[in-house]
Amino acid sequence: MSTIFQDLVDTLRKSTLHFADTKKLMNTLNIIVTIKQVPDTAEVRIDPKTNSLMREGVPSIINPEDRNALEAALALREAHDGTVTALSMGPPQARDALEEALCMGADLAVLLSDRAFAGADTLITAFTLSRAIMKIAKYDLILCGRQAIDGDTAQVGPQIAGFLDLPQVTYAEGLELKKGGSLIVQRGLEDSNQWVQVKLPALITVTGRINHPRYPNLYNVADSCDDAKIKIWTAKDLQLPQAMLGLGASPTTVKKIFEPDRKMKGEMIPGDERQMAEALITKLKEMHVI
Amino acid sequence: MIQLVPEKCIGCKLCVKACLFGGIAVDGKVPRLTDSCTGCGACVDVCRVEAIIASGEKTGPVCDFAAYKGIWVFAEQHAGKLHSVTLELLGKARELADARSAEVTAVLLGSGIAALDGELFRHGADRVLLTDAPFLANYRTAPYERIVARLICEHKPEVILIGATTTGRDLAPRLANRLRTGLTADCTGLEIGPEGGLLQTRPAFGGNIMATIATPNHRPQMATVRPGVMQARLFENKKGETVRIAVSEEPGDGLVQILKTLAREKSSVSLEKAEVIVSGGRGMGEPKNFKLLENLAGLLSGEVGASRAAVDLGWMPHDHQVGQTGKTVKPRIYIACGISGAVQHLAGMQSSDIIIAINRDPAAPIFQAATFGMVGDALKIIPELISQLNANT
Ligand SMILES: Cc1cc2nc3c(=O)[nH]c(=O)nc-3n(C[C@H](O)[C@H](O)[C@H](O)COP(=O)(O)OP(=O)(O)OC[C@H]3O[C@@H](n4cnc5c(N)ncnc54)[C@H](O)[C@@H]3O)c2cc1C
Ligand SMILES: Cc1cc2nc3c(=O)[nH]c(=O)nc-3n(C[C@H](O)[C@H](O)[C@H](O)COP(=O)(O)OP(=O)(O)OC[C@H]3O[C@@H](n4cnc5c(N)ncnc54)[C@H](O)[C@@H]3O)c2cc1C
Numbered sequence: 001m002s003t004i005f006q007d008l009v010d011t012l013r014k015s016t017l018h019f020a021d022t023k024k025l026m027n028t029l030n031i032i033v034t035i036k037q038v039p040d041t042a043e044v045r046i047d048p049k050t051n052s053l054m055r056e057g058v059p060s061i062i063n064p065e066d067r068n069a070l071e072a073a074l075a076l077r078e079a080h081d082g083t084v085t086a087l088s089m090g091p092p093q094a095r096d097a098l099e100e101a102l103c104m105g106a107d108l109a110v111l112l113s114d115r116a117f118a119g120a121d122t123l124i125t126a127f128t129l130s131r132a133i134m135k136i137a138k139y140d141l142i143l144c145g146r147q148a149i150d151g152d153t154a155q156v157g158p159q160i161a162g163f164l165d166l167p168q169v170t171y172a173e174g175l176e177l178k179k180g181g182s183l184i185v186q187r188g189l190e191d192s193n194q195w196v197q198v199k200l201p202a203l204i205t206v207t208g209r210i211n212h213p214r215y216p217n218l219y220n221v222a223d224s225c226d227d228a229k230i231k232i233w234t235a236k237d238l239q240l241p242q243a244m245l246g247l248g249a250s251p252t253t254v255k256k257i258f259e260p261d262r263k264m265k266g267e268m269i270p271g272d273e274r275q276m277a278e279a280l281i282t283k284l285k286e287m288h289v290i
Numbered sequence: 291m292i293q294l295v296p297e298k299c300i301g302c303k304l305c306v307k308a309c310l311f312g313g314i315a316v317d318g319k320v321p322r323l324t325d326s327c328t329g330c331g332a333c334v335d336v337c338r339v340e341a342i343i344a345s346g347e348k349t350g351p352v353c354d355f356a357a358y359k360g361i362w363v364f365a366e367q368h369a370g371k372l373h374s375v376t377l378e379l380l381g382k383a384r385e386l387a388d389a390r391s392a393e394v395t396a397v398l399l400g401s402g403i404a405a406l407d408g409e410l411f412r413h414g415a416d417r418v419l420l421t422d423a424p425f426l427a428n429y430r431t432a433p434y435e436r437i438v439a440r441l442i443c444e445h446k447p448e449v450i451l452i453g454a455t456t457t458g459r460d461l462a463p464r465l466a467n468r469l470r471t472g473l474t475a476d477c478t479g480l481e482i483g484p485e486g487g488l489l490q491t492r493p494a495f496g497g498n499i500m501a502t503i504a505t506p507n508h509r510p511q512m513a514t515v516r517p518g519v520m521q522a523r524l525f526e527n528k529k530g531e532t533v534r535i536a537v538s539e540e541p542g543d544g545l546v547q548i549l550k551t552l553a554r555e556k557s558s559v560s561l562e563k564a565e566v567i568v569s570g571g572r573g574m575g576e577p578k579n580f581k582l583l584e585n586l587a588g589l590l591s592g593e594v595g596a597s598r599a600a601v602d603l604g605w606m607p608h609d610h611q612v613g614q615t616g617k618t619v620k621p622r623i624y625i626a627c628g629i630s631g632a633v634q635h636l637a638g639m640q641s642s643d644i645i646i647a648i649n650r651d652p653a654a655p656i657f658q659a660a661t662f663g664m665v666g667d668a669l670k671i672i673p674e675l676i677s678q679l680n681a682n683t
Contacts, residue, residue: 039495122473123466152494152614153475155463158431162467167545168431170460184549189456191609195549202545208615209608241335244308249330251472251508260493260500260640266647266660276664277674280646281682283662289622289644290590290679 029082029177031073032133033106034144034160036063037090037097062097065145067104069206071213072175073143074105080177083107085136089117089128098230103216107229110136114234119247122151126159128245131238133164141183142203146171157205167198172206291345292329294321298341305333305342311470311508314342325354326470328507358509361387362447364438365398365410365418366457368429372406374562375453377413377522379515382480383451384414384523389482393417395447397438401427404532411530413522418532419445425539428551429457433543435464441535442469447510449488451480454514462514472505473512478519478641487511498633518562518620519641559593559609566592566623569612569639572599573628573649573668580605582672583627589679595619595639597629613638627668631656648672 039058062070073084086101088094089112098109112132120128133139142164144157154170161168173193174186187194188207198204235245243249269276269283284290301319313327321341334344361383366373376396383394396415398406400422407418421437442450442465450465452458454476466473479491483504488511490503505511561567568587570580583594596606598613612619614634624642629635631647631654639645640659647660648668657663664671 122463122475123470126467150495153463153473154459155466155473155475158460158463159467162464168460168464169546171456187456189551192551192553194551196546197549198546241308241332243330243332243335251470251505252474252503253506254501255489255504256502258500258502260498266645266657266663268657268663268665273666273670273674274678276666276671277678280662280664280675281678284623284644287644 029076029080029141030085030139031076031082031141031143032085032087032136032139033066033070033073033101034129034142034156035066035070035086035088035097035101036145036148036156037061037088037094038063038148038150060093060096062100063145063148063150065147065206065208067145067213068208068210069143069145070101070104070106071211072172072206073141074214075211076141076175076177077105082140085110085139087129087132087136088112089120089125089132091118095230095232100216102229104214105217109230111230111232112234112238113232114236114245116235116240116242116245119250120245121250121252122153122155122159123252124245124250126156127163127249128238128240129156130160130163131240132233133160135233135238140181140200142166142201144203144205146205146207154205157203161203164203166201166203168203168205169196169198170205172204173209175204175206175210292323292327292331292334293343293345294323295341295343296320298339300339300341302338304336304338308332308336325357355509358446358448360392360395360445360447360449361390362395362397362442362450362510363415364450364452364458364461365396365406366429366453366455367398367400367403367406370400370403370406372409373453373455373457373517374522375455375458375515375517376410378517378520379451379453380410380414381523382515382520383449386449386480386482386488387416390448390486392448395419395445397441399426399434399437401425404534407530407532411528412525414525414528416530418530419535420532421535421537423537423539425543426537428548429461430543430546430548431460431464432545433537433539434461435468436540436542437535437537439465439468442510450510450512452512452514454516458514462512466512469510469512471508471510471512472503473514474503474505475514477513477515480513480515488513493637516618518618554609555607561593561595561610561612561617561619561621564593564619564621566590566625567595567612567619567621567639567642568592568625568627569595569597569629570600570606570627570668571597571629571635572603573630574600574605575628575669577603577605579669582669582676585676586625586672586679589676590623592621592623595624597632597635626656626660627672629656630654631659 084106086106086109147154169185171187172185173188176184182199299319311326331344333342363379363383365376387394393416395417396410397419401424452462474490477490477492483489490513568583570583595612596610601611614637618638620641622643625646627648644661647656647663652665
């Protein structure tokens with residue numbers, strides 16, 4: 001057992017959790033859930049002066065599909081025993097997201113927070129997260145949201161799997177653990193459902209259709225948000241040089257950000273229902289579209 | 291600039307482990323930089339014997355850009371039928387290749403699919419790299435990743451385009467990871483910039499903003515594009531060269547096994563291909579009112595779409611949902627009935643040719659996106675449209 005994991009187990013023991021027996025813990029399912037703190041997208045605006053994103057005052061939430069991933073992890077833990085560790089990379093305030101994850105029932109949380117991590121694209125985000133996962137060392141299953149609502153790329157999950165050389169299953173809408181350490185995963189594809197079997201350890205990305213996440217247990221706030229349960233790791237803890245991190249190491253560069261071209265304000269058709277219908281049909285005929 | 295001092299190397303390979311890009315190799319006790327070195331200096335930091343030293347400023351890549359040529363398209367097919375996005379990407383690839391005086395290559399994997407090459411040529415490909423083997427019949431991450439990555443390393447394309455389908459979004463990030471290069475998701479615009487690099491424009495933040503992204507120091511440059519965004523082109527008599535590639539199955543391919551695939555019920559709706567879409571939102575009031583939309587769509591030979599609110603309420607199945615987490619559509623006519631026009635909805639339909647909005651609220655944001663707007667009760671306007679269209683024919 002790696003020292004870091006011993007560390008986590010110790011933390012677990014000290015907390016009020018019900019795992020008295022470390023051995024038992026080792027024989028059960030250890031799950032890592034990646035959690036991204038995101039702005040509530042609909043409200044993000046561009047500052048017309050600086051042409052950059054205005055995030056101040058925009059409420060932050062746990063990325064919706066990460067909530068689904070966490071729910072799936074908690075359900076598996078409840079059925080089979082084990083641990084759920086929430087892992088996030090972000091600025092110090094991403095701690096709020098992890099506190100919420102703990103209130104939902106995660107056992108432990110790790111926040112990767114360091115200026116050196118800032119500006120990472122998906123490759124470098126996945127690289128940094130995967131190094132943290134290697135440090136956590138003991139895991140059977142990694143669950144990610146399919147897609148974050150801000151960056152919107154759906155690339156981080158598969159890229160983590162790539163760095164850890166794990167099999168991946170994307171677009172999961174159902175999970176079932178089989179004896180012998182494999183999972184049956186139901187995937188939602190464009191116009192079909194697919195069932196696959198994957199041997200653990202593996203990485204799964206889940207969609208919002210997999211479950212209905214529970215609400216954080218607010219009665220447990222004080223207990224769950226016990227400081228000891230959130231580890232904060234920096235670049236130094238991961239033993240990574242600046243050159244491999246953040247904006248500088250990222251192969252993609254955002255050159256320009258701008259407001260989408262909204263179609264010109266449309267022509268309003270006046271009149272009562274009958275007149276409107278008549279005018280519209282005439283216009284569509286004139287344009288030869290009907 | 292990274293400099294190697296081979297005499298000092300002890301062959302510990304710490305540098306190889308530290309390198310994110312596969313930019314350094316050590317054979318015995320002889321270190322050597324590969325094409326993938328970005329000059330980042332990570333190896334310098336870990337070397338304990340000063341066999342690697344950095345001189346001067348960070349210089350950027352030693353990657354030989356001139357070695358990377360041609361535009362590639364991953365030719366997605368299912369059950370022997372090319373996905374529409376493949377043909378659309380070929381249309382774009384042709385344009386980019388012409389701008390770079392380069393060739394378009396389609397990479398086609400599957401089983402019993404050799405005959406598809408003609409269709410790829412007619413849509414713009416100059417060359418097809420064909421791997422035809424029974425174990426590739428259904429898409430699985432591991433073998434597809436392994437084979438496509440190998441071809442990329444061997445042939446060094448400058449640009450790779452992949453459809454942003456469930457298959458493409460499973461494959462593309464794994465490839466970019468293996469190649470340690472940049473990948474831009476869901477591009478709506480792709481063009482060659484003044485310096486010859488690919489400028490990739492994409493929506494983010496639920497369609498609230500657009501970003502133009504470049505991959506300045508790495509090759510290949512990779513992008514995914516959603517179906518329906520680019521335009522397929524047809525070159526009637528165009529021919530090309532088909533290169534067959536021999537492949538074999540490997541043990542790792544079996545880590546994920548497909549047990550079964552079942553078509554979803556009501557999957558007959560193909561919004562991406564529809565010329566006309568009549569969509570309803572929460573403003574339709576109740577599920578039975580969607581009958582009106584079906585009637586109108588029927589008269590216009592169209593399909594029925596829905597907002598997420600309508601889908602979440604169970605009024606319509608999910609495969610009818612248009613928007614960020616549903617389908618991206620680009621019909622000639624899109625009629626939005628009782629839909630407010632949230633950015634996540636607009637993200638899926640704003641490139642429709644003609645957008646017609648029917649909404650009770652004159653301030654509804656959908657009117658900002660509409661070509662024609664009608665303020666009023668959808669439950670009255672739609673029956674009126676239906677009866678007039680009926681009378682017309
Ligand atoms: C406008 C804009 C456009 C961008 N476009 C691109 C692009 O095309 N390509 C590119 O490589 N980068 C891009 N980036 C950078 C990218 O947004 C960041 O790298 C981001 O940290 C991760 O990408 P995502 O939000 O798309 O995550 P996704 O890949 O959509 O996230 C999937 C899942 O991965 C996990 N995850 C993601 N990030 C974290 C995290 N920080 N901590 C914990 N878990 C996490 C979550 O479980 C999440 O549900 C862009 C950034 C901006 C501002
Ligand atoms: C991450 C994320 C992803 C999302 N993805 C999607 C997506 O893919 N697709 C999507 O659609 N949404 C998506 N949404 C949800 C989106 O933000 C909106 O909530 C949703 O589009 C609203 O649906 P609506 O317009 O039907 O309902 P509402 O916003 O409630 O609008 C109903 C409209 O009907 C009008 N109305 C009421 N009665 C009548 C009448 N009798 N006649 C005419 N008009 C009437 C009202 O004036 C109102 O404008 C997403 C949200 C998030 C956060």
